[in-house]
Amino acid sequence: MPKRLIVALSVGILIMGGALAGTAADMKPIHIQKMKDVTVTLQNESGQWKEGKNSFVLEFTAAQDKKPVDVGKVSLSTSMGMPGMAPMVAGATLTPDGPGRYRGTIEFPDRGARQVTVTWDGPEGKGSTRFSVPVR
């Protein structure tokens, strides 16, 4: 391989690496749910869910040492109670992204508070939790 090409590729990889590191560091919490054994952190770049399509990262860490917890199969669903209507329900699509870490997408047709339910079932534990998140 010509030397100049190698240099160009190396620079490209460094820039890409920097961009990826930046993305991870720029995550802001949408909600942090602390439980006895595990902490669930819902986060994205803005720290908010908005009307329309949203992407986010869901992380499970041990309450004690903050290390990732392998929670295996995870689901996240949301519900919004509206007067005189059946609750509006939306579920997330989750993709594993390393130990205790999941990338998700979810779509909301309107604003307002959502009741969020997260469930997990893996080698290091099984559980569920509920919390409220506003869609702005």
Ligand SMILES: [Cu+2]
């Ligand atoms: Cu609604």
